[in-house]
Amino acid sequence: xxxxxxxxxNSLALSExxxxxxxxxxxxxxxxxxxxxxxxxxxxxDTRTEWLSPDLLAAVRANVPLVYVDxxxxxxxxxxxxxxxxxxxxxxxDGSISRMLVSGRILYGERVRDxxxxxxxxxxxxxxxxxxxxxxxxxxIAEYFPDPEISGFVDPRHHAVSLAYxxxxxxxxxxxxxxxxxxxxxxxxxxxxxIAADMTGGQDRLLRLGLAHVGKLP
Amino acid sequence: xxxxxxxxxNSLALSExxxxxxxxxxxxxxxxxxxxxxxxxxxxxDTRTEWLSPDLLAAVRANVPLVYVDxxxxxxxxxxxxxxxxxxxxxxxDGSISRMLVSGRILYGERVRDxxxxxxxxxxxxxxxxxxxxxxxxxxIAEYFPDPEISGFVDPRHHAVSLAYxxxxxxxxxxxxxxxxxxxxxxxxxxxxxIAADMTGGQDRLLRLGLAHVGKLP
Amino acid sequence: xxxxxxxxxNSLALSExxxxxxxxxxxxxxxxxxxxxxxxxxxxxDTRTEWLSPDLLAAVRANVPLVYVDxxxxxxxxxxxxxxxxxxxxxxxDGSISRMLVSGRILYGERVRDxxxxxxxxxxxxxxxxxxxxxxxxxxIAEYFPDPEISGFVDPRHHAVSLAYxxxxxxxxxxxxxxxxxxxxxxxxxxxxxIAADMTGGQDRLLRLGLAHVGKLP
Amino acid sequence: xxxxxxxxxNSLALSExxxxxxxxxxxxxxxxxxxxxxxxxxxxxDTRTEWLSPDLLAAVRANVPLVYVDxxxxxxxxxxxxxxxxxxxxxxxDGSISRMLVSGRILYGERVRDxxxxxxxxxxxxxxxxxxxxxxxxxxIAEYFPDPEISGFVDPRHHAVSLAYxxxxxxxxxxxxxxxxxxxxxxxxxxxxxIAADMTGGQDRLLRLGLAHVGKLP
Numbered sequence: 001x002x003x004x005x006x007x008x009x010n011s012l013a014l015s016e017x018x019x020x021x022x023x024x025x026x027x028x029x030x031x032x033x034x035x036x037x038x039x040x041x042x043x044x045x046d047t048r049t050e051w052l053s054p055d056l057l058a059a060v061r062a063n064v065p066l067v068y069v070d071x072x073x074x075x076x077x078x079x080x081x082x083x084x085x086x087x088x089x090x091x092x093x094d095g096s097i098s099r100m101l102v103s104g105r106i107l108y109g110e111r112v113r114d115x116x117x118x119x120x121x122x123x124x125x126x127x128x129x130x131x132x133x134x135x136x137x138x139x140x141i142a143e144y145f146p147d148p149e150i151s152g153f154v155d156p157r158h159h160a161v162s163l164a165y166x167x168x169x170x171x172x173x174x175x176x177x178x179x180x181x182x183x184x185x186x187x188x189x190x191x192x193x194x195i196a197a198d199m200t201g202g203q204d205r206l207l208r209l210g211l212a213h214v215g216k217l218p
Numbered sequence: 219x220x221x222x223x224x225x226x227x228n229s230l231a232l233s234e235x236x237x238x239x240x241x242x243x244x245x246x247x248x249x250x251x252x253x254x255x256x257x258x259x260x261x262x263x264d265t266r267t268e269w270l271s272p273d274l275l276a277a278v279r280a281n282v283p284l285v286y287v288d289x290x291x292x293x294x295x296x297x298x299x300x301x302x303x304x305x306x307x308x309x310x311x312d313g314s315i316s317r318m319l320v321s322g323r324i325l326y327g328e329r330v331r332d333x334x335x336x337x338x339x340x341x342x343x344x345x346x347x348x349x350x351x352x353x354x355x356x357x358x359i360a361e362y363f364p365d366p367e368i369s370g371f372v373d374p375r376h377h378a379v380s381l382a383y384x385x386x387x388x389x390x391x392x393x394x395x396x397x398x399x400x401x402x403x404x405x406x407x408x409x410x411x412x413i414a415a416d417m418t419g420g421q422d423r424l425l426r427l428g429l430a431h432v433g434k435l436p
Numbered sequence: 437x438x439x440x441x442x443x444x445x446n447s448l449a450l451s452e453x454x455x456x457x458x459x460x461x462x463x464x465x466x467x468x469x470x471x472x473x474x475x476x477x478x479x480x481x482d483t484r485t486e487w488l489s490p491d492l493l494a495a496v497r498a499n500v501p502l503v504y505v506d507x508x509x510x511x512x513x514x515x516x517x518x519x520x521x522x523x524x525x526x527x528x529x530d531g532s533i534s535r536m537l538v539s540g541r542i543l544y545g546e547r548v549r550d551x552x553x554x555x556x557x558x559x560x561x562x563x564x565x566x567x568x569x570x571x572x573x574x575x576x577i578a579e580y581f582p583d584p585e586i587s588g589f590v591d592p593r594h595h596a597v598s599l600a601y602x603x604x605x606x607x608x609x610x611x612x613x614x615x616x617x618x619x620x621x622x623x624x625x626x627x628x629x630x631i632a633a634d635m636t637g638g639q640d641r642l643l644r645l646g647l648a649h650v651g652k653l654p
Numbered sequence: 655x656x657x658x659x660x661x662x663x664n665s666l667a668l669s670e671x672x673x674x675x676x677x678x679x680x681x682x683x684x685x686x687x688x689x690x691x692x693x694x695x696x697x698x699x700d701t702r703t704e705w706l707s708p709d710l711l712a713a714v715r716a717n718v719p720l721v722y723v724d725x726x727x728x729x730x731x732x733x734x735x736x737x738x739x740x741x742x743x744x745x746x747x748d749g750s751i752s753r754m755l756v757s758g759r760i761l762y763g764e765r766v767r768d769x770x771x772x773x774x775x776x777x778x779x780x781x782x783x784x785x786x787x788x789x790x791x792x793x794x795i796a797e798y799f800p801d802p803e804i805s806g807f808v809d810p811r812h813h814a815v816s817l818a819y820x821x822x823x824x825x826x827x828x829x830x831x832x833x834x835x836x837x838x839x840x841x842x843x844x845x846x847x848x849i850a851a852d853m854t855g856g857q858d859r860l861l862r863l864g865l866a867h868v869g870k871l872p
Contacts, residue, residue: 052281060282063270063326067283067379079767080786108281108377111369112359113733131785132734134820134868136359139789140651141330141381151329159326161285161381163359166788205653212648214788215576217641297549298568331515349567350516352602352650357571358869384570423871430866432570433794435859488717499706499762500714501721503815544717544813547805548795572795577766577817587765595762597721597817599795 061158068162069115070142070203071102072210073124075184076168082214085190085207086173087199088123089181094156097180098200101207103162112136112163120167123179129171138163139213142206153202166210187216279376286380287333288360288421289320290428291342293402294386300432303408303425304391306341307399310418312374315398317416319424321380330354334383341397347389356381357431360424371420384428405434497594504598505551506578506639507538508646509560511620512604518650521626521643522609523635524559525617530592533616534636537643539598548572548599556603559615565607574599575649578642589638602646623652715812722816723769724796724857725756726864727778729838730822736868739844739861740827741853742777743835748810751834752854755861757816766790766817774821777833783825792817793867796860807856820864841870 052060060066073086087099104119106112113132120130142162144155153162175182189195191211196204211217270278278284293302310316322337324330331350338348360380362373371380393400407413409429414422429435488496496502511520523535540555542548549568556566578598580591589598611618625631627647632640647653706714714720729738746752758773760766767786774784796816798809807816829836843849845865850858865871 056277056281059274060278063274064278064282065285065324065326065328067285074788076786076788078786079765079771080788081767082788106283106379108283109363110283111361111733112379113735117733131822132730132732133787134728134730134734134736134822134870135793136869137356138359139355141354141356143329145327150327161324161330163379168785168788208653209648209651212645212653215645215790217644217648217653292570294568294570296568297547297553298570299549300570329515331517335515349604350512350514351569352510352512352516352518352604353575354651386567386570426871427866427869430863430871433572433863435862435866435871492713492717495710496714496718499710500718501760501762501764503719503721542719542815544719545799546719547797548815573793574791574795577790577792579765581763597760597766599815 065159065161067106068103068142068144068160069106069112069119070162070164070206071116071120072164072166072207073102073120073128073130073169073173074166074214075170080168082166082168082187082211082216084184085187085211086124086169086182086184087190087195087207088175088179089183090179092200094154094200096200098203099183099195099198100200101203103203105160116165116167120169121176123175124169124182125172125174125176127172127174128169131168131170133165133167138165140164140206140209142202144201148202151202152205155201164206164210166214187211187214188218191216191218283377283379285324286321286360286362286378287324287330287337288380288382288424289334289338290382290384290425291320291338291346291348291387291391292384292432293388298386300384300386300405300429300434302402303405303429304342304387304400304402305408305413305417305425306393306397307401308397312372312418314418316418316421317401317413318418319421321421323378330381334385338385338387339394341393342387342400343390343392343394345390345392346387349386349388351383351385356383358382358424358427360420362419366420369420370423373419382424382428384432405429406436409434409436501595501597503542504539504578504580504596505542505548505555505574506598506600506642507552507556508600508602508643509538509556509564509566509605509609510602510650511606516604518602518604518623518647518652520620521623521647522560522605522618522620523626523631523643524611524615525619526615528636530590530636532636534639535619535631535634536636537639539639541596552601552603556605557612559611560605560618561608561610561612563608563610564605567604567606569601569603574601576600576642576645578638580637584638587638588641591637600642600646602650623647623650624654627652627654719813719815721760722757722796722798722814723760723766723773723792724816724818724860725770725774726818726820726861727756727774727782727784727823727827728820728868729824734822736820736822736841736865736870738838739841739865740778740823740836740838741844741849741861742829742833743837744833746854748808748854750854752857753837753849753852754854755857757857759814770819770821774823775830777829778823778836779826779828779830781826781828782823785822785824787819787821792819794818794860794863796856798855802856805856806859809855818860818864820868841865841868842872845870845872 074082075084077083090100092098092100102119102123106115116132117130120128142153142164143151144153144160144162145151146156148154173182185195191208208217291304292300295301305317308316308318310318320337320341324333334350335348338346360371360382361369362371362378362380363369364374366372391400403413409426426435509522510518513519526534526536528534528536538555538559542551552568553566556564578589578600579587580589580596580598581587582592584590609618621631627644644653727740728736731737741753744752744754746754756773756777760769770786771784774782796807796818797805798807798814798816799805800810802808827836839849845862862871
């Protein structure tokens with residue numbers, strides 16, 4: 001698997017990348033297992049299940065909203081104009097392989113800023129050099145529910161209230177852990193219906209809200 | 219207890235009001251009970267403990283951050299200028315009687331907007347006519363921790379990530395339930411050290427951040 | 437000319453309305469005159485030319501950026517959700533008949549809030565009851581230039597730096613002065629390519645940026 | 655004159671620096687001339703008077719508001735927390751020697767981002783490495799008037815509508831041109847009444863609004 005890094009921009013369609021991913025899902029008998037294992041890995045990292053027993057995690061998910069952060073990583077020029085948007089290729093919470101934002105839970109005792117840095121490092125590697133904005137307020141709030149009718153933002157696992165940020169990164173980004181790939185797109189590409197078709201859970205809409213926030217919605 | 223409503227502005231010092239409240243706490247043997255009962259009422263309403271068993275609530279509080287909203291209710295003139303700031307007189311989570319913002323938990327399955335309306339109705343009554351802003355992003359994020367050293371925002375019960383809003387109200391405000399009083403202050407009064415001394419948990423600072431957001435910090 | 441008011445929503449295509457407007461422009465010999473007269477009226481109101489001689493206005497326009505406000509008037513429900521977006525039908529600065537936002541200059545000595553109220557009254561009438569947000573910062577800055585290549589926001593007359601706001605109106609809106617019509621659209625309609633085709637100078641993009649700001653971009 | 659650069663933080667009182675400045679204003683007969691010369695230099699740079707004749711500049715100033723930017727330059731840590739605030743020591747528009755923000759006019763044909771970079775370079779030097787935020791909306795709007803009663807923001811020369819930003823700088827800052835000094839302060843120092851006493855035109859209040867925006871108001 002080639003992991004593209006800027007300035008090389010990945011214009012491969014997700015369908016092309018499916019060849020690779022479907023190869024790793026060759027035997028249908030194993031597909032579910034593979035997918036679930038990946039999902040398990042994701043949960044383990046995302047919620048540090050060593051700190052939260054499966055029973056407690058299930059009880060929490062059924063009773064209170066979780067706090068998340070969503071991050072749109074971007075490249076900016078010397079005047080702060082967004083030139084590129086980074087999207088991960090990951091196994092989403094619904095099991096599909098999707099283009100995704102950097103996303104994850106805020107842990108007990110953790111500051112929002114620390115969660116932003118931790119999830120950016122988790123997904124983009126330790127050399128991404130994120131520039132977390134000094135202003136702590138998110139550009140929008142994405143409310144994820146299992147029911148897709150409520151807000152358009154969907155997470156089949158739980159109700160999550162997610163603080164959404166646009167974060168410039170100036171360093172070397174190498175997708176780590178469960179991300180299959182990281183690709184960079186122009187703002188126009190990122191706002192296109194082609195990319196939207198590769199995203200899930202309403203994250204394509206969240207991406208467009210973020211592009212509008214930085215004045216880059218076509 | 220006189221519950222003041224605008225346009226009459228309450229300039230009583232909290233110390234004067236203490237006469238009333240200390241009267242209701244006359245017997246020290248009962249004081250704790252009274253205070254705890256009030257606090258229990260607060261929790262019951264705030265977290266709908268009928269939906270969350272005490273054990274589960276304790277487990278949740280010890281393991282994940284809760285999602286809260288904080289609201290600064292304001293009066294505005296016809297041009298949107300903040301003329302008055304409403305502060306509740308309540309038993310705070312630390313047991314003290316304090317000037318407080320409208321504040322409370324977002325419930326499982328509840329939209330942020332619905333939580334804002336519910337908590338405003340809970341504290342200001344059903345006729346307050348809040349004007350929830352169309353923009354869903356809070357003016358800041360207040361991160362409450364039991365440890366006062368972490369962020370300056372303190373809640374002895376749990377870690378809460380609170381979305382903070384300034385919400386104009388144009389109707390008739392009558393404090394309900396556990397609020398002892400609602401008083402209106404000019405922005406300059408609200409930003410004063412006198413009012414700050416009557417607030418707890420860092421809410422005086424949150425109030426000043428909100429006043430700055432609307433351009434009304436002296 | 438029927439001037440539609442909410443809750444009646446106007447779903448007429450601009451092309452249908454053109455019948456009316458072309459009727460009023462029946463004789464091509466007079467069309468230019470009519471249009472220019474309207475445009476003259478617009479300038480007169482917009483820049484109070486009684487205060488600014490034509491020579492000075494021309495000198496200003498050629499040498500310094502002007503300060504403008506753009507307003508997206510919206511209807512909101514009791515929870516602050518945008519339900520409808522109001523668009524004017526006006527003769528635009530390029531002479532075309534277009535769907536337009538409420539827009540105009542900030543005058544010498546005028547506060548931004550006063551300019552917002554003045555332009556809303558000018559275009560929506562004195563009973564519109566706008567709720568100017570307490571927070572003075574615009575959701576975005578639209579930079580208009582005669583050259584369409586610079587920012588995508590175009591004003592053939594001058595360089596203008598425009599502060600853009602979303603303003604809920606709760607009263608009775610009746611288009612006044614040079615507006616031919618005021619129509620209300622759902623957020624989805626307002627973000628559609630059909631409406632975009634009826635707008636000019638990049639205001640369709642500004643409208644979508646505003647819809648994103650209130651979480652209502654599809 | 656020693657021009658301090660971070661990480662060395664300048665805690666000198668302005669009064670101590672006055673020794674230097676009053677030295678350069680030794681002969682009262684020349685003081686006005688010196689001051690006016692400095693002010694003339696300031697105008698020349700600020701408004702590029704080679705492009706705007708004195709007559710036209712006077713006419714513009716008397717008839718339309720000018721568009722300005724105000725910038726609070728800050729140092730941030732790896733998590734985006736503001737650690738230091740940079741303040742210039744300059745001859746203000748009222749002739750006093752004051753702590754000042756980076757501030758200046760947007761020129762005809764100039765993008766807001768370009769004006770931000772230009773004024774930051776003008777005041778902090780070409781190696782300051784400013785990180786202009788991708789979001790174009792200012793944290794507040796400061797409306798300057800000759801009359802101090804109108805908004806609290808004062809410019810004796812004209813009415814200016816100023817877009818205010820907090821901009822992290824990560825490079826080497828060396829005050830250039832008319833700035834006498836650049837000093838860095840902790841957020842708490844920057845919000846103190848001691849620093850406020852050294853500022854003019856309401857910029858101390860604008861500074862506190864900016865500190866609140868980044869959550870750093872005490």
